[in-house]
Amino acid sequence: MGGTLVSRLFTHAPGRVELLGNHTDYNEGVVLGAAIDRGINVAGSCRDDGMIQIHSHGFGKVEIPLSELRPRNEARWVNYALGVVRELIDLGVLVSGFHAEVTGDVPIGAGLSSSAAFELATALFLLKLFPRELAPLEIAKACQRAEHRYVGVQSGVLDQVIVLFGQANHAVFFDCRSEEIRLIPFPPDLALIVTESGKERALASGEYNLRREETHAAARVLAVPALRDVMSADLARRSDLPNLVRRRAAHVVGENERVWRAVKLLEAGDGIGLGKLMSESHESSRQNFENSTPELDLLVSIAQELPGVLGARLTGAGFGGATVTLCQRELAQEIATELSERYATENGITPRVLVCDIADGAA
Ligand code: GLA
DSSP states (O other): OOOOOEEEEEEEEEEEEEOOOOGGGGGGGGGEEEEEEEEEEEEEEEEEESEEEEEETTTTTOOOOOOOSSSOSSSSHHHHHHHHHHHHHHHHHHHOEEEEEEEEOHHHHHHHSSHHHHHHHHHHHHHHHHTTTHHHHHHHHHHHIIIIIIIOOOOOSSSHHHHOOOOOTEEEEEETTTEEEEEEEEEEEEEEEEEEEEEOOOGGGHHHHHHHHHHHHHHHHHTSSSSSOHHHHHHOTTSSOOOHHHHHHHHHHHHHHHHHHHHHHHHTTTHHHHHHHHHHHHHHHHIIIOOOHHHHHHHHHHHHSSSSEEEEEEEESSSEEEEEEEEGGGHHHHHHHHHHHHHHHSOOOOEEEEEOOOOOOOO
């Protein structure tokens, strides 16, 4: 096998939790999230024979010539990485071929952005192998385009920004219109518990893209450039709106307002206030956006009854996946065990429960 050059390189990108700002990113809104202490690693070396070889311990091996770069139907998992290769080449990065080993410990398809972590770990790996200066936000957007073009999910840029810009013990605020990024210290006495519902999300199956269309249609009905430009008070005055339009808009508008309030609360160290907003957010997902599931609702309602819990909600796209629970750090392990046991009793599934630390991003 010819072509392997240079010493091995290694990159890591974390998963993320979305704390608030659900489905606001592609509506030019604001988001609040955090990188977590689980992620994806890419290690490998450069080749000069035009071959791409990617090996994942969980998914298998793919080997293709660069000249045949296109989305693969037979190994869809690799499309996140191949999409990134495509975008970087289009940005002028001189990729000559490479070998990459992919490992990780972030749950896949659980709403923790294993996909953005894979994209970013791949992008940073390639930019080390084939050096090129790109601004971090440009890298995040290239990864988002990879997902649009090679995976078929019209996702916003929330995941990539938080995966890249996260900082240990800080929440990340991102304004998708102005592109302002702010790091806000996270109260040290609080912890985040991520609980998988046991139902994988299937983003590309269409619900996600449908919500994108519905919210953009709502903006058109309201005659604004994006739902970012609407306030709850504006919506309350519009009794003429069709029910579906009102509910979809109410979710996005409410989420933007919750993010703004949460930033103030976090800056004042008010975890109780943040927790309340997270629980309100879940209720809006359930009633207005219909991106929750009975399993996610069950996890949230069990969590909300446990002493030491400040709030809980689904995290990420929804339609399955995981919840995030905000709680007192000293009770986190106890809460995690109780949550897991009660969910197993009521639902027959023992969920994976992770007490997460807020970690550094990939940049
Ligand atoms: C997924 C997408 C993000 C965002 C969230 C919902 O994680 O990848 O862009 O839209 O769903 O907030």
